[in-house]
Every structure is written in C-alpha cells, then in structure tokens.
Amino acid sequence: MALFLRLLRFTHRYRAGLIFAIALVFLTTGLSLVPPYFTRLLVDSVITRFHTLDAAARDAARPEALHLLGVVCGSLLAIHLALAMVGYTRSMTLVIIGNRVVFDIRQQLYRHLQRLSLRYFERHSTGRIMTRILYDVNAVQQTLTGNLVDIVTNSLTVIFVLGLIFWINYRLALIAVGILPVYVLNFLLWRPHMRKAYTEAREQYSEISGRLHESISGIRVIKSFTRERSEVRRFVHEVRDIIDLSIRAGRYRTLLSVISSLLTGLATVLVLYLGGREVVVSGRMTFGQLMQFNAYLAMLYSPIIALVRVNDQIQYAMAAIERIFDLFDTSPGIQEPQDAVVLDRIEGKVELRHVDFSYEPTEDVLEDINLVAEPGQVTALVGRSGSGKTTLVHLIPRFYDPARGQLLVDDVDLREVQISSLRKQIGMVMQENFLFEGALRDNIKYGRPEASDSEVVQAAIAANAHEFITEFPDSYETRVGERGTRLSGGQRQRIAIARALLRNPRILILDEATSDLDSESEALIQDALEHLMKGRTTFIIAHRLSTVMNADLILVLDKGKIVERGTHAELATAGGIYEMLCEVQFKRAAEKIAEHEAARTADNYG
Ligand SMILES: Nc1ncnc2c1ncn2[C@@H]1O[C@H](COP(=O)(O)OP(=O)(O)O)[C@@H](O)[C@H]1O
Numbered sequence: 289m290a291l292f293l294r295l296l297r298f299t300h301r302y303r304a305g306l307i308f309a310i311a312l313v314f315l316t317t318g319l320s321l322v323p324p325y326f327t328r329l330l331v332d333s334v335i336t337r338f339h340t341l342d343a344a345a346r347d348a349a350r351p352e353a354l355h356l357l358g359v360v361c362g363s364l365l366a367i368h369l370a371l372a373m374v375g376y377t378r379s380m381t382l383v384i385i386g387n388r389v390v391f392d393i394r395q396q397l398y399r400h401l402q403r404l405s406l407r408y409f410e411r412h413s414t415g416r417i418m419t420r421i422l423y424d425v426n427a428v429q430q431t432l433t434g435n436l437v438d439i440v441t442n443s444l445t446v447i448f449v450l451g452l453i454f455w456i457n458y459r460l461a462l463i464a465v466g467i468l469p470v471y472v473l474n475f476l477l478w479r480p481h482m483r484k485a486y487t488e489a490r491e492q493y494s495e496i497s498g499r500l501h502e503s504i505s506g507i508r509v510i511k512s513f514t515r516e517r518s519e520v521r522r523f524v525h526e527v528r529d530i531i532d533l534s535i536r537a538g539r540y541r542t543l544l545s546v547i548s549s550l551l552t553g554l555a556t557v558l559v560l561y562l563g564g565r566e567v568v569v570s571g572r573m574t575f576g577q578l579m580q581f582n583a584y585l586a587m588l589y590s591p592i593i594a595l596v597r598v599n600d601q602i603q604y605a606m607a608a609i610e611r612i613f614d615l616f617d618t619s620p621g622i623q624e625p626q627d628a629v630v631l632d633r634i635e636g637k638v639e640l641r642h643v644d645f646s647y648e649p650t651e652d653v654l655e656d657i658n659l660v661a662e663p664g665q666v667t668a669l670v671g672r673s674g675s676g677k678t679t680l681v682h683l684i685p686r687f688y689d690p691a692r693g694q695l696l697v698d699d700v701d702l703r704e705v706q707i708s709s710l711r712k713q714i715g716m717v718m719q720e721n722f723l724f725e726g727a728l729r730d731n732i733k734y735g736r737p738e739a740s741d742s743e744v745v746q747a748a749i750a751a752n753a754h755e756f757i758t759e760f761p762d763s764y765e766t767r768v769g770e771r772g773t774r775l776s777g778g779q780r781q782r783i784a785i786a787r788a789l790l791r792n793p794r795i796l797i798l799d800e801a802t803s804d805l806d807s808e809s810e811a812l813i814q815d816a817l818e819h820l821m822k823g824r825t826t827f828i829i830a831h832r833l834s835t836v837m838n839a840d841l842i843l844v845l846d847k848g849k850i851v852e853r854g855t856h857a858e859l860a861t862a863g864g865i866y867e868m869l870c871e872v873q874f875k876r877a878a879e880k881i882a883e884h885e886a887a888r889t890a891d892n893y894g
C-alpha cells in the first residue's frame with residue numbers, strides 16, 4: 289500500500305486528468321446499465337401490449353406502437369453513441385496520462401542511473417538494469433491505467449447490477465447469487481495451476497534468453513570448437529520444455545474459460561426457467577423484466593472474475609514497482625558536498641596520502657599508497673597484472689573513494705570537489721576503448737560536443753588518425769559500432785587518443801594504451817601519445833619499457849603496495865622487480881633482433 293501511494297505521487301501532476309477519467313469511468317459504467325432497461329420498456333410497453341390486442345385494435349394502435357418503437361430504439365442508439373464517445377475520451381485520457389507517467393519515471397530513473405557509482409554497475413548485470421528501465425516501468429502504466437480502471441469499473445458494475453437484479457426480483461436474484469460461489473470456486477481451483485505453469489514458463493524463457501545471449505556473444509568459440517550441433521541440441525531441448533509448459537498453462541486457461549461459460553449458461557437457463565415460471569405461473573414478473581434480468585445477469589459474473597484476476601496482476605506489477613523504487617533508493621555512492629569546490633583550469637598536481645582501498649571489505653587491493661605528481665610530470669606504474677595499477681588510477685577521477693587516506697588535486701581534497709569539474713580535467717585512454725555507435729566525428733567530439741570540425745581534424749592529425757580516417761569513403765562520417773565499420777585495435781586506440789586530445793585535459797591517464805598492438809600501430813600510437821602527454825600530468829601504465837623509461841617517476845606496485853620508486857636509471861640496477869622486468873624485456877628484444885638478423889642473413893643468401 290505504501291508502495292502504491294508512492295506510485296501515486298508520480299501522478300500528482302496529472303491529478304486533474306485522472307479525476308476526469310475516473311468520472312468518465314463512472315459515467316460509462318452507469319450508461320452501460322441503461323440498455324437492458326430500454327429492452328424491458330420495448331418488450332413490456334410496446335411489443336407485449338401490442339400483441340395482446342385483437343386485429344381491429346392493432347390497426348388503431350399501430351402508429352403509436354411504431355412511434356414508441358422509434359423512441360426506444362432511438363434512445364438506445366443515442367446511449368450507444370454516447371458510450372462510444374465517452375469511452376474513447378476516457379481511454380485516451382488514461383493512455384496519455386499513463387504514457388506521461390511512464391516517461392517521467394523512465395527519465396528520472398535514467399538520470400538516477402547515470403549518477404550511480406561504478407560499483408553498482410559491477411554488482412548488477414546489464415540485462416537486469418535494462419529490464420528495470422524498459423519493462424518494469426511498463427508495469428507502472430499497466431497498473432495505473434489498466435488495473436486501476438478495471439477495479440473501479442468492475443466494482444461499480446457488480447454493485448449496481450446486484451442492486452438492480454434484487455430490485456427487479458429478489459427471489460431470482462438470490463438464485464443468481466447462489467451460483468456465484470461455484471463460479472469463483474472454479475476460478476480459484478485453476479488459478480494456482482495456471483500461475484505455476486506461467487511462472488515456470490517465464491523462468492524458462494529468461495534462462496533461454498540468457499543462454500541465447502551467451503551463445504551469440506560466444507559464437508566464435510562455438511565455431512572454433514565446432515560445437516554447433518550440441519548447442520542446437522541443447523537449445524531445442526530447452527525450447528521443448530517451454531512448449532510443454534505453455535501447453536499446460538493453455539490447457540488450464542481453456543478449461544477455466546469453458547467451465548465458466550458452462551456455468552454462465554447453466555445460470556441463465558436456471559433463471560430463464562424459474563423466471564419463466566414467475567412470469568407464467570405467479571405473474572410476479574413481466575416478460576420484459578425477465579429479459580432485463582437476464583441481460584444484467586450476463587454483466588455480473590465476468591466482472592467478479594476480472595476483479596480476482598486484477599488482484600493477481602497488481603501483485604505481479606507491484607513486484608516490478610518495488611524493483612523500480614529499489615533502484616531509485618540506491619544511493620549514488622560517490623557524493624559531493626553542497627558547497628563543493630568547482631575546479632577551474634587546474635595546474636595538475638596530484639597527490640595521494642596513505643591511501644588504502646578495497647573492493648570487498650575482506651581484501652585490500654591498495655595499501656598505504658603515497659605519491660606526488662607535479663604538474664606536467666609523467667608517472668609510470670609498473671607491476672604484475674592484478675597488482676592494483678588500474679585501481680590506483682581509477683581513484684583519481686573519483687570512480688571510487690579510498691577506504692582510508694586522501695587524494696588531492698592542486699592541494700584540494702577530492703571529497704570537497706565538484707565531481708564533474710574534476711572529471712572535465714581528466715582524459716583517459718585505456719586498453720579497450722569504447723566507441724559509441726555513430727559517426728567517427730561524433731566519437732571524437734564525445735568529450736567536447738561544441739568542438740569545431742577543424743579542431744576535430746587537428747586532434748585526429750595529432751593522434752595519427754587523420755590518415756586512416758580520410759581513407760574511408762565516408763571519412764569523418766564513417767559509422768562505427770555494432771552495425772558500422774570495424775576498426776582495428778590500433779585504429780580504435782587512435783580515435784580514443786584524438787577524443788582525449790580534443791578535450792585538452794590537464795591530467796592524463798593511459799592504462800595499457802599500447803598493449804596488444806602490432807609494432808607498426810604501436811609506433812604510430814607511441815608518437816600520438818607523446819603529443820597527448822605534452823605539458824600534462826600523466827599517469828601511464830605500460831608493460832613495455834620503451835614507454836616507461838622516460839617517465840619522471842617510476843612506481844613499481846606489488847600486491848597493492850609501492851615497492852620501488854625512482855627513475856629508470858635508479859631502478860634499472862637496483863636489484864628489484866624493475867630490474868627483473870628490464871632483463872626479461874631486453875632478452876625478448878635481443879631475441880627479436882637476433883631473429884631479424886637471421887631473417888636478413890637468410891634473405892641475403894636466398
Ligand atoms: N571491479 C572490481 N571488483 C572487485 N575486484 C576487483 C575489481 N577490479 C579489480 N579487482 C581486483 O583488484 C586487484 C587489482 O586489480 P587491477 O587494479 O585491475 O590490477 P592491474 O591493473 O594492476 O592488473 C585484482 O586482484 C583484481 O582481481
């Protein structure tokens with residue numbers, strides 16, 4: 289109930305429209321009860337009366353009877369027209385309000401989602417988050433417009449119809465009401481079976497959709513291990529389960545509706561028989577009243593079942609609504625104070641003081657990190673994979689807050705800084721850079737949409753990307769992403785560098801930006817990175833010594849601790865991890881040179 293009230297708050301802006309719609313609901317329900325009354329008038333006052341006259345009197349009475357017939361049918365026609373118009377207005381009002389509310393919620397939900405910390409996205413699957421925003425929100429619309437109206441309409445109908453049939457003939461009404469429990473019982477009998485089958489089918493569906501998602505993403509693995517046939521077999525097997533469940537659910541639904549119709553039929557027959565006796569034997573009822581009674585009876589049972597069914601739907605919808613509010617109630621995690629410091633163009637000094645960090649409370653990922661990077665300095669981070677390099681640089685844009693210790697930019701504590709003003713000063717190029725579906729130009733401009741075309745070209749030139757871009761037929765308008773041109777790793781990397789360059793950040797974070805590239809791309813990217821790093825405080829994570837050697841400061845991380853620090857000259861002979869790394873790489877380089885030499889020699893002789 290609290291949930292429902294909270295939901296109603298979203299309709300606050302539309303309450304006038306909602307009240308109007310509910311008023312129209314009353315009107316349509318009322319109007320729909322009128323036609324049976326006119327039927328009775330027609331039968332009793334026109335047809336029956338005319339029928340009882342003898343031939344001569346009929347001739348005399350004919351004009352008046354025809355006139356009355358016209359009036360009654362005309363009124364009926366008017367009522368049906370009114371019902372159509374009011375019904376249309378009511379439905380459209382609700383459709384519009386429902387969609388507006390859904391729009392409001394979806395918009396607020398997405399805005400909230402964008403503010404959530406990375407931790408949230410690490411803990412929740414993409415599919416699940418998407419379901420919240422796309423499907424769960426729809427449940428709101430269904431509840432607010434569909435179900436709410438159903439409840440009002442059906443309750444009103446039941447109350448009025450009961451009143452009317454008791455007013456017409458309470459003895460018959462008692463019989464009609466007597467059948468009701470059987471009717472409801474029948475529904476309650478099938479409901480758990482139906483529910484179970486549907487729930488199982490739904491679970492099976494989500495299982496299959498997860499599996500499908502996996503097998504499509506992993507299609508290369510399937511093909512390379514030639515597992516297509518077994519994948520097909522598994523899929524067919526699971527889909528067959530769904531068939532069985534769906535057929536079972538369908539059988540229950542069919543049985544329910546057939547038995548319901550049968551019961552309605554029985555009730556009608558019973559009422560006709562007993563009512564007929566009332567008309568013929570006791571005369572306590574006119575023929576017209578019997579017809580009217582029967583018409584109302586047909587309006588009695590289905591609303592009652594609808595009410596039970598609506599209850600189910602609302603329970604289902606409430607689960608969805610609860611999930612939506614859960615998302616709304618998730619705190620953004622990374623907070624900024626009310627009077628946050630807005631950073632203007634910063635110098636670019638970065639300092640970490642006694643920083644500890646962990647993703648899970650039990651496991652320390654960073655321990656007592658201390659470092660100072662002066663404006664324009666290049667700091668290199670090296671260390672084994674998993675030693676915490678990426679984690680460390682992610683603290684600088686405040687993707688996460690440290691458990692203990694302090695981070696400062698230009699001597700201001702990050703916790704006092706307006707986050708967006710901080711992130712505007714930071715450019716990141718990573719090993720895998722995400723490009724959005726769309727034109728290359730727009731991808732480069734992503735961090736500064738107001739940049740001019742010539743600025744885009746300049747950035748692309750500096751990033752060594754201009755050349756390959758202009759080789760595409762569509763040049764800067766070439767589309768990338770899902771349905772666009774495929775770019776090689778090195779090309780994506782250079783687009784990402786152009787994107788970072790255009791933003792002109794004071795602090796630059798390069799996380800393995802040159803890994804996994806062929807040597808030609810690497811040279812081009814190395815060159816592009818030199819451009820990018822010029823005059824910026826840079827943190828660079830790299831495996832290759834060539835990238836690290838020239839850094840002003842090299843930090844070696846091991847298991848979350850800085851175990852060595854110094855310049856290349858100092859560390860290369862210090863006998864630590866860095867020296868080992870150097871040796872490994874020199875050996876590799878030497879092997880490469882030897883290979884190269886051998887190939888040349890072979891060429892000369894060949
Ligand atoms: N999002 C995350 N959630 C939980 N643990 C993580 C997450 N990212 C990294 N880790 C863990 O933190 C440690 C450091 O990882 P990372 O900073 O990525 O190392 P590196 O970049 O040096 O390879 C690893 O043990 C890794 O498993």
Ligand SMILES: [Mg+2]
Pocket residue numbers: 677678679799
């Ligand atoms: Mg990493």
